[in-house]
Amino acid sequence: MTATALDVEYVPSYVRDAWWTPGGAVPGTGVRDASTGELLALVSSDGLDTAAAVEHARTTGQDELGKYTFHQRALLLKDLATFLNGHREELYEVSARSGATRRDSLVDIDGGIGVLFAYGSKGRRELPNATVITDGAVETLSRDGSFLGEHLYTRRPGAAVQINAFNFPVWGMLEKLAPAFLAGVPTIAKPATPTGYLAAAVVRLIMESGILPAGSLQLISGSARDLLDHLDYRDMVSFTGSASTADTLRAHPNVAVGGVRFTAETDSLNAAILGPDAVPGTPEFEAYIKSLVTEVTVKAGQKCTSIRRALVPRALVDDVVAAAAERIRQRVVLGDPRAAEVTMGALASLEQLEAVRAAVRSLLEAGGELALGTLDAPDVVLADGRTGPAPDGAFMAPMLLTWPDADADALHTVEAFGPVASVVGYDSVADAVRLAARGGGSLVATVCTNDPAVAAEVLTGIAGHHGRVLILNREDAASSTGHGSPVPHLVHGGPGRAGGGEELGGIRAVLHYMQRTAVQGSPNMLTALTGIWHSGADRRFDAGHPFRKPLSELRVGDAVRSDLRTVTLEDIAAFAETTGDTFYAHTDSAAAEANPFFPGIVAHGYLLLSWAAGLFVDPAPGPVLANYGLENLRFITPVAAGDAIRVTLTAKKITPRETDEYGEVAWDAVITNRNDELVATYDVLTLVEK
Template sequence: GERLAKVPLGDPADENVRMGPLASRDQREEVRARILDLTTDAEIVAGDPARPQLVSGDAEAGAFLNPVLLYCDSPDAARSVHDVEAFGPVSTVMPYDTAEEAVDLVRRGRGSLVTSVFTNDPDIARELVIGMAPFHGRVMIGNRLSAKSSTGHGSPLPGLVHGGPGRAGGGEELGGMRGVRHYMQRTAVQGAPGLVAAVTGRWMEGAPARSGGEHPFRKSLAELRVGDQIVTETRTVTLEDIEHFAEFTGDTFYAHMDEETARANPFFDGRVAHGYLVVSLAAGLFVDPAPGPVLANYGVDGMRFLTPVYPGDTLQVRLTCKEISPRINSDYGEVRWDCRVTNQTGATVAQYDVLTMVAKTGSGEE
């Protein structure tokens, strides 16, 4: 009660104020009425909803309400504390003996947008979060490590996607760019790959591609087009390649080094090439080594190894310009390349996107 009484309530323009008014005086009267309902099962132990104490502002003209804390000694026999929501600075403390009882109390509240669990015990955290999750859109776990930096469960992170059931309305919190998209028209586009690629500016499997002629890595952003493609020469993987890669990198996983144990693996028919060896050999096939518009490789996305590569298999790469994203106020932009590595039967052994930085113009271009 002493700590709550020290929360400065008043005019938000006052730098000393930490809590402002509710949205309207009608809302304040609604909250006061709900507090009265709660007192059928609980007692007010801190705060007087009828007489707000201010450090600035007009108590009658503004919709001010001090924090109000209630205590319900017998929550199992109570109803109002579970059924009534006072949408304001109002909380009710309810005792429990076990984590199971805490989950039951939460469930009786019929859902909420967010709840907090404060514990440093991982087992308790698991039991409480799993028990409470079906009734909440978000659960914030607080412990002794996060206590000093946490903003509390009232401040969701922008990337979170969630919406609680019950009284929370089943909606989503509007954080970050996701919040902006709720106010934008979004249209699904359905059609043949070539037409969808033309509309979206992003190449997809089945859309037309252009191969032959100049290597795409020799093209600046001014010359490069979505759908530009190269189909490389081939490279046969040898047992010596696999053993050299294992020795050079230190990756001596048994599937690469031991024929008998590799055959016992349900996924392989013998010793296999390292996935990263396949990716390295693929780069050796599609990269144009001379200096040019391609400035750097800064990563790969969505890498998947789909078919094992054995000694004697022959690899080939199809590299396609998938998306071009020029940077504003910069001399370069990002290019996303669709990379598909196949073997001698045409089976895809690896699939991923290569990400590169490419100059907007080449030498001599305006």
């Protein structure tokens, strides 16, 4: 619907670090309160210079974000999350206008803030305090080790255009913003019109905080219009919405042939499979019913991860419907979310309500049978606590359908994006797998069983059709985040109908916004480019013991080489007796000699590591605060009694902590024998004062 600019204010856009609204009496799309129909605002991007927004991201946004390391960006995300956390109540009030209950708002608002916290933490724990990420092991490309190759990730030089759906205006925006920002790529967010006013409220708070660098976030309220016309291979588009819109965007010339990187998360007829063992009375049956009702009612079923097809043993269809109906009767109160007792709110708009009703009619015409609910407008609890009709509200009661024909095409192709699910009987576990796969690719499936054999059969059968699988049983039912809740740590996305894209998944999502490049060069050159010492690069042995240097003085390549220490039979026997490690290779000469790997009695590998520490440690108090581990340990050549070892220790990687007076140093440790043969290689990890 449209209205004139004289009625209400426009939802603003934020471009080129300034707020923008259409000039003059530009007609706009009206957005309304989902429960009352009250006109809240107008939305229009007519007159907005999208080309300038893209250029601002590529220039100012890129320049400003490029001034920060991964750790520094991660701290900004943490600061932003903390700031928004203090403003949740005002966002809950805005969110209620979209028909969202407080629980719905927690999922959207708190969930989005939680993603910022998660990436703020992961960025500091899992990424270097640098601007480049190395990927995989170094490849030696010449016999003498003077020519190496490895893969590096660097940030993409363009803009991240993020087009979000109406159902999660906060989470959808922040879960895309966080990894892009951490990668160092500026975001242009385009929320869906019906709930874009909530996204704009979040962006207003973000800008008031002053935390984010200039150009790192822009917001387009209203139609994206010609936005994709101004993108090229430097840029990427992340889309969440309908499959039909995704297909339209994919067909844009700049995507189809121009190299714009495109990822989509779209429709999904997600399945929840009740195992044959999960009969009424079992914890699994109870967990299944709870999950089914939750997914039908939270956000009024407007979730891309909601359960659309409840696949249950054919004999249990009636039991599942009855149990779900009873739980809905006991727990679901439909109405305006501003009424305290309401537990399920309205759909986002009257247009969305009519779309869901139309989808249900199609399902009924295709053979579905109504087992719970009605297409008639329900009486609801109004904001003042009275119960009655709400003719201008987008309310729909929960609805369950059953299907005499489990193979009806509409069941597996038509999605009613609201409080609607189908309960479908299957004949065997193999049949359940087959029916789940008929969804054509889904975001998530739940397998509810306490039988590992059933879980394994279903998982191997459906994993290729799904982006995520939840195995639900009595052991994790209480702690599970649930069927419909993507978490920042795990991939969100799915093949086929679900769009074929991926979001989240921890640092994987950060890498989506970066370019992987194979780099070839000498050890010294790759050391300079990555900040990580490479074998064969120069070392500095004459600059004093590196353990005497704080981070401010320590440099990658600083090294120490110890004297030789001879290994005796008495040393080996004493270590065996002290530790209890009397493995025959250390205690039985005949048995050791019979082993093709040993020349006779050999020193314990851990004896050599202990001696190596004694050979390189500087014993006096100094900048090195603690040893907190070893990585990549390999024993290569056994050391027999009478041989000797020495260790060469090189500062390999230095990672200062932004918020502490110390940082981590990884040291390349190499133990060699008297003949300079490799005995062991590993990384020593220490904490060192700045």
